[in-house]
Amino acid sequence: MAFDVTDIALSILKIAIVLSAVLSVTPIWVWVERRGSALIQDRLGPNRVGPFGLIQPLADALKFLLKEDIIPTQAHKWLYTLAPAFGLLPALTTIAVVPWGRSFVIPQMQIAGYTLFAGGRLFEPIVADLNVGILVIFALASLSVYGVTIAGWSSSNKYSMFGAIRASAQMISYELSLALAAVSALLAAGSLRLTDVVWMQTGYFVLFDTIKIPAWNIFSPAMWLSAIIFTVSGFAETNRLPFDFAEADAELVAGYHTEYSSMKFALFFMAEYMAMGTMAAVIVTLFLGGWDIPYYNEPASFLGFVLSALAFVAKVTVMLFVFVWVRWTIPRLKYDILMRLGWKVFLPLAVLNIVLVALFIGKGWI
Amino acid sequence: MFEYLIFFVFAAIAIIFALVVVLHRNAVVGALSLVVSFFSLAVMYVLLDAPFLAALQVIVYAGAIMVLFLFVIMLLNLQHVQEANTRPVQKFLGYTSAAAFLITIVYYILKYAAFTAPASPFRADAHQIGVSLFEAYVFPFEMVSILLLAAIVGAMLLSNRSIDTSESISTEVMEQPDGESGAEVTR
Numbered sequence: 001m002a003f004d005v006t007d008i009a010l011s012i013l014k015i016a017i018v019l020s021a022v023l024s025v026t027p028i029w030v031w032v033e034r035r036g037s038a039l040i041q042d043r044l045g046p047n048r049v050g051p052f053g054l055i056q057p058l059a060d061a062l063k064f065l066l067k068e069d070i071i072p073t074q075a076h077k078w079l080y081t082l083a084p085a086f087g088l089l090p091a092l093t094t095i096a097v098v099p100w101g102r103s104f105v106i107p108q109m110q111i112a113g114y115t116l117f118a119g120g121r122l123f124e125p126i127v128a129d130l131n132v133g134i135l136v137i138f139a140l141a142s143l144s145v146y147g148v149t150i151a152g153w154s155s156s157n158k159y160s161m162f163g164a165i166r167a168s169a170q171m172i173s174y175e176l177s178l179a180l181a182a183v184s185a186l187l188a189a190g191s192l193r194l195t196d197v198v199w200m201q202t203g204y205f206v207l208f209d210t211i212k213i214p215a216w217n218i219f220s221p222a223m224w225l226s227a228i229i230f231t232v233s234g235f236a237e238t239n240r241l242p243f244d245f246a247e248a249d250a251e252l253v254a255g256y257h258t259e260y261s262s263m264k265f266a267l268f269f270m271a272e273y274m275a276m277g278t279m280a281a282v283i284v285t286l287f288l289g290g291w292d293i294p295y296y297n298e299p300a301s302f303l304g305f306v307l308s309a310l311a312f313v314a315k316v317t318v319m320l321f322v323f324v325w326v327r328w329t330i331p332r333l334k335y336d337i338l339m340r341l342g343w344k345v346f347l348p349l350a351v352l353n354i355v356l357v358a359l360f361i362g363k364g365w366i
Numbered sequence: 367m368f369e370y371l372i373f374f375v376f377a378a379i380a381i382i383f384a385l386v387v388v389l390h391r392n393a394v395v396g397a398l399s400l401v402v403s404f405f406s407l408a409v410m411y412v413l414l415d416a417p418f419l420a421a422l423q424v425i426v427y428a429g430a431i432m433v434l435f436l437f438v439i440m441l442l443n444l445q446h447v448q449e450a451n452t453r454p455v456q457k458f459l460g461y462t463s464a465a466a467f468l469i470t471i472v473y474y475i476l477k478y479a480a481f482t483a484p485a486s487p488f489r490a491d492a493h494q495i496g497v498s499l500f501e502a503y504v505f506p507f508e509m510v511s512i513l514l515l516a517a518i519v520g521a522m523l524l525s526n527r528s529i530d531t532s533e534s535i536s537t538e539v540m541e542q543p544d545g546e547s548g549a550e551v552t553r
Contacts, residue, residue: 079394131491135421139408142429146401149433153394153440161440168437172430192418192492 006116014127015096022095025277025320026270027057033324040328061266069262072155079154084260084267087147090140091274097133098281099195101125101291101309102298125291125309126195133194134186137282138179141237144275145171148239151268152256163255166245166335173342174236174243180350181230184357185217185286198290216289222360226353227287229346231322234279236342239272241327245335280319281312288315373413380406393439397432404428418492 031046031054038045046053071080103124109116130136145168152164186192189200203215213219218227236243247255257268284290291298291308298304333341379402386399404427411420499507 076392076394079398130417132417132421135418135425139421139424139429142425142433143401145429145433146398146436149436149440150394150398153436165437165440168433172433175430 006121010121010123011127014125018095018100018127019092022092022274022277023270026273027061029273029276029320029324030057030060032321033327036321036324037328040325064263064266067262069264070259072157072259074156075259076154076156079150080259081264083147083151083154084264084271085147086150087144087271088267088274090144090147091271091278094137094140094275094278095281096127097130097136097194098278098285099124099126099129099198099290100281100312101305102300103195104300104302104305123305124195125305129193129195131191131193134182134192134197134286138175138182141178142175144271147268147271148256151260155256155259157259159252159254160256160258163245163247163252163258167239167256170236170239170243170245170338170342173339174233174346177229177342177346177350178233178237180347180354181226181233182286184223184226184350184353187354187357187361188217188220188223194285194290198285198292201289202292212295214289214292214294216287216292218287222357222365223287223353226350226357227283229350229353230287231283233342233346234283235323235326236338238275238279238323240276240323242330242333243338244332245338276323277316277320280316280323283319284312284315288319369413372409376406376409379403380410394436397436397439400435401428401432404432418495 034056035045035053037043046056049055049059071077103122105120106117106123107120128136148167148171149164152160152162152167155161185197189197191197201214201216204212205215205219206212217223235241239245239247245255247257252258257265260268291312293307293311296307298308383399383403383406387396387403390396390399405424408420408423408428411417411423
């Protein structure tokens with residue numbers, strides 16, 4: 001395969017855009033979370049640093065940097081230091097297979113005497129358009145357990161240990177319903193490639209020959225249930241309330257990262273928010289139509305790309321706000337209820353839903 | 367050229383971490399090294415144009431199975447494993463069988479493996495694997511699933527069995543009032 005300099009430049013550009021987007025989720029969403037929780041609980045929230053407390057995340061980051069970095073004497077030093085990196089890696093890389101806009105053809109250009117993009121070049125707004133896209137997401141998600149588990153074990157603290165064990169049990173359990181709920185959307189699209197899943201959702205469902213509904217999977221009679229199962233399992237997979245058993249402040253001090261301080265703790269904190277952002281992006285891609293704008297036919301041009309990318313960001317923002325909203329509305333479940341919900345409710349329902357979708361496909365309704 | 371570089375880097379990582387698994391004394395470090403080794407194996411699959419297999423390798427081995435291993439190791443809290451009382455005979459037998467296995471594998475690889483690209487590149491994508499699983503290999507596929515089911519049922523029976531073997535297998539073990547709780551029974 002011949003490499004073209006413009007190919008490499010485009011790839012680097014895409015990676016830069018996606019990485020900066022993922023990295024900026026944390027400071028922005030820390031602020032939204034704190035102000036949002038204050039709104040929900042009828043408080044003021046942080047409002048001292050900058051207008052509306054907007055600079056607060058910066059102040060937090062500075063504080064993290066200046067804190068003493070403590071490694072407990074009983075800790076396994078290597079693993080204790082590596083654990084935050086293990087946690088951060090899946091959170092940073094998963095987003096690579098999520099499409100974030102409509103593809104368009106870059107026209108041929110003449111810049112400083114050079115001909116760029118000879119004959120036009122298709123620009124896919126996705127870092128890696130793999131034909132096993134969704135499997136890569138699950139593979140990296142299954143690796144994200146290690147960060148939590150190693151952190152808990154290597155701290156040599158019983159609260160950390162409990163947090164780690166709870167987290168691994170919880171994540172293994174909910175990975176199953178997460179994957180099975182995604183299967184129904186993939187079955188309908190007939191592909192593991194996430195760009196195909198989005199393209200499949202760009203049409204309309206027509207009710208009574210008059211009412212047009214966007215053909216997003218969540219509006220499909222066969223798939224709304226998997227959308228709910230996937231979203232709730234996503235909450236469990238990202239360790240967010242009402243499923244934050246790995247931390248469970250009231251029971252386990254701070255769970256798996258009890259012993260962590262300074263930037264090591266900050267990395268766990270960032271990983272949590274990035275995982276949340278990625279999960280929101282995946283939910284939007286699988287069930288909320290990805291970058292599709294309802295009732296508007298995006299042109300295959302730069303304008304269409306920008307509009308669809310903005311639509312994607314808007315949808316992810318709404319989904320992320322749901323994460324915050326749920327966290328400050330629903331209290332933590334009991335652990336046995338969490339397990340029962342995962343294994344005895346979501347798993348059978350997800351399997352049933354796959355059968356339903358298969359039936360729809362067999363009948364030719366999808 | 368670039369592919370060779372990736373191959374040798376990840377082959378080296380796979381071998382080094384496989385050695386760490388065998389040689390390191392700490393069981394948790396061993397389990398994690400195995401995860402890294404499995405991950406580099408997945409990179410090999412990608413180089414062989416089989417991304418589907420690579421993803422499954424990470425999901426099943428590195429993700430699911432090794433998490434369970436790690437879980438068990440952490441629960442047992444194997445921090446200071448004592449050197450087991452091994453007899454010289456056992457050591458001798460172990461080393462000879464390992465050497466014999468290695469020699470056999472190397473011999474057959476050198477004898478039969480073709481170090482050239484196959485004539486028709488077979489793209490092992492999800493569709494092709496699904497078709498061959500449900501057409502050519504449907505019988506072995508079903509047999510394996512029955513075997514796995516039997517293993518699951520067996521594991522559940524074993525973990526529910528009481529220590530007193532005269533008592534038949536019962537689920538009432540958990541509800542015995544005199545402190546013989548299920549957790550103690552399954553030690």
